[in-house]
Amino acid sequence: MSLRRTPLHALHKELGGRLVPFAGWEMPVQFGGVVSEHLAVRRQAGLFDVSHMGELRVSGPDALPLLQRLTPNDVSRLVPGRAQYSALTTDSGGFVDDIIVYRRGEESFLVVTNAANTARDLAWIRERGGTAAECVEDLSDETALLALHGPRAQAILQTLTDLDLTAVRYYRFAEGEVAGVPGTVARMGYTGEDGFEIMVPADRAEELARRLFDAGAPEGLVPTGLGARDTLRLEAKMALHGNDIDEDHSVEEADLGWIVKPDKGEFIGRDVLVAQRQNGVTRKLVGFELRDRGVPRHGYPIVVNGEPFGEVTSGGHAPFLKKSLGLAYLPADACEPGQAFEVVIRGRPVPAEVVPTPFYVRPGKKKKKKKRAAAAAV
Amino acid sequence: MIPDDLYYSKEHEWLRLEGDGSATIGITDHAQQELGDIVYVELPDPHAALEADDVMGSVESVKAVSEIFCPVGGTVTEVNESLEDAPEVVNSDPYGEGWLIRLRLDDAGSPAATMLSAGAYEKHVASEE
Numbered sequence: 001m002s003l004r005r006t007p008l009h010a011l012h013k014e015l016g017g018r019l020v021p022f023a024g025w026e027m028p029v030q031f032g033g034v035v036s037e038h039l040a041v042r043r044q045a046g047l048f049d050v051s052h053m054g055e056l057r058v059s060g061p062d063a064l065p066l067l068q069r070l071t072p073n074d075v076s077r078l079v080p081g082r083a084q085y086s087a088l089t090t091d092s093g094g095f096v097d098d099i100i101v102y103r104r105g106e107e108s109f110l111v112v113t114n115a116a117n118t119a120r121d122l123a124w125i126r127e128r129g130g131t132a133a134e135c136v137e138d139l140s141d142e143t144a145l146l147a148l149h150g151p152r153a154q155a156i157l158q159t160l161t162d163l164d165l166t167a168v169r170y171y172r173f174a175e176g177e178v179a180g181v182p183g184t185v186a187r188m189g190y191t192g193e194d195g196f197e198i199m200v201p202a203d204r205a206e207e208l209a210r211r212l213f214d215a216g217a218p219e220g221l222v223p224t225g226l227g228a229r230d231t232l233r234l235e236a237k238m239a240l241h242g243n244d245i246d247e248d249h250s251v252e253e254a255d256l257g258w259i260v261k262p263d264k265g266e267f268i269g270r271d272v273l274v275a276q277r278q279n280g281v282t283r284k285l286v287g288f289e290l291r292d293r294g295v296p297r298h299g300y301p302i303v304v305n306g307e308p309f310g311e312v313t314s315g316g317h318a319p320f321l322k323k324s325l326g327l328a329y330l331p332a333d334a335c336e337p338g339q340a341f342e343v344v345i346r347g348r349p350v351p352a353e354v355v356p357t358p359f360y361v362r363p364g365k366k367k368k369k370k371k372r373a374a375a376a377a378v
Numbered sequence: 379m380i381p382d383d384l385y386y387s388k389e390h391e392w393l394r395l396e397g398d399g400s401a402t403i404g405i406t407d408h409a410q411q412e413l414g415d416i417v418y419v420e421l422p423d424p425h426a427a428l429e430a431d432d433v434m435g436s437v438e439s440v441k442a443v444s445e446i447f448c449p450v451g452g453t454v455t456e457v458n459e460s461l462e463d464a465p466e467v468v469n470s471d472p473y474g475e476g477w478l479i480r481l482r483l484d485d486a487g488s489p490a491a492t493m494l495s496a497g498a499y500e501k502h503v504a505s506e507e
Contacts, residue, residue, distance in 0.1 A: 029441070030414060033414060033415050034414055034415050034439075034440040034441060035415040035417075035440060035466075036415075227414070227440060227441055231440060293418065293420075293462075294418065294420075294438075295417065295418050295438045295443065297443065316440060317417035317418065317438070317440055319415070319417075319440065324418075346436070346443075
């Protein structure tokens with residue numbers, strides 16, 4: 001099967017991107033180098049092409065009930081102009097995929113899916129949604145998605161749009177023009193930095209990317225690839241479907257229980273997830289640091305109290321924190337920060353320790369707990 | 379740029395004969411480029427006895443881990459300890475400050491018999507692409 005290409009393929013080549021196969025697509029893994037791109041996003045800004053991701057339009061009177069049934073988060077709480085992180089759950093509360101649901105109007109939604117899963121997600125929605133699934137339309141081929149991330153992202157983007165970006169708060173979006181290209185600008189991302197995901201028609205994507213690079217050059221904007229995207233999301237402890245989350249691990253086990261809103265009514269996997277919340281889970285996804293030299297990687301075996309217990313789900317050397325970090329499912333009674341265990345690196349057990357996550361929190365970002373406390377004080 | 383005065387392996391190690399029965403070994407510029415940003419280098423114990431094609435350590439980049447094979451037999455006399463704090467030197471100066479180990483060669487003969495010349499290595503790299 002030949003690899004699919006995004007509308008920015010030619011630009012990637014022009015910018016010196018190293019193109020590799022990823023989820024059926026030919027994508028740039030790096031331009032200047034993973035570490036320098038990672039640091040650029042932490043310090044200035046990076047532009048990622050994530051056009052391989054899927055976009056599904058869900059519209060009409062069936063749209064809201066369909067999404068409520070397929071996802072654990074409460075879509076009815078979304079007002080137009082807001083988005084939420086969610087999932088397509090299995091009957092056992094696992095992940096068919098993790099998704100973002102945008103609400104564009106009362107009966108108009110957009111669902112963004114992982115590239116590798118888009119076809120399967122559609123099949124799942126059709127299988128489980130029945131006739132209601134006729135309101136789902138795949139816009140992936142005609143849609144490009146650019147992610148502009150880093151502390152300078154807003155300043156760069158604001159030079160190209162009349163939209164008031166300060167009004168586009170976290171997990172909100174606005175529709176308008178950027179550099180004359182009509183699109184949707186959402187404040188969200190997968191790097192742990194402030195930033196925007198910009199959705200535009202595929203045939204205008206290259207024009208927009210070039211304008212962004214021109215506008216961003218004085219601010220230190222660089223092209224960034226999937227390599228840096230992976231190291232950035234790991235530092236921010238954002239789960240990667242296929243590694244950290246999948247059909248075999250539930251939303252509660254993945255420590256993403258905050259997207260489960262049982263009070264909204266029935267949805268696929270609800271019974272299991274409610275029971276897990278009440279009775280607890282037997283394993284949980286945690287973050288760890290290696291306590292000796294080495295790099296933990298996806299698939300390396302884990303030993304807890306002398307017994308094998310699964311594998312590293314994601315791991316690597318964190319370029320900004322300069323530590324060897326990873327994620328893994330550990331037994332529920334061995335999940336507290338400070339818990340010691342071992343990662344087996346090419347036959348050698350290396351000491352590791354559970355640590356609080358996210359590993360990286362950007363300067364100035366409010367912690368959720370503090371925000372709640374402040375709200376309670378008022 | 380592939381230096382003329384070194385020997386090369388198909389696994390992308392280089393070897394320089396020091397003229398006193400010892401040799402210095404590292405990985406090639408092509409190898410470091412393919413690996414990308416190197417974050418950790420695992421080297422053998424000093425004094426380790428290695429045979430040709432033994433795994434003598436590993437180089438970990440952000441993206442991947444790659445084993446390093448010792449292209450000749452010998453006894454390790456020195457490892458490049460500065461790489462512990464500055465593994466990125468393998469990226470920036472693979473044929474110089476980024477060397478990995480020095481070893482005293484076995485009597486098994488010259489690497490010329492088993493390793494590639496610069497020209498042959500260049501062709502080998504081209505054939506892999």
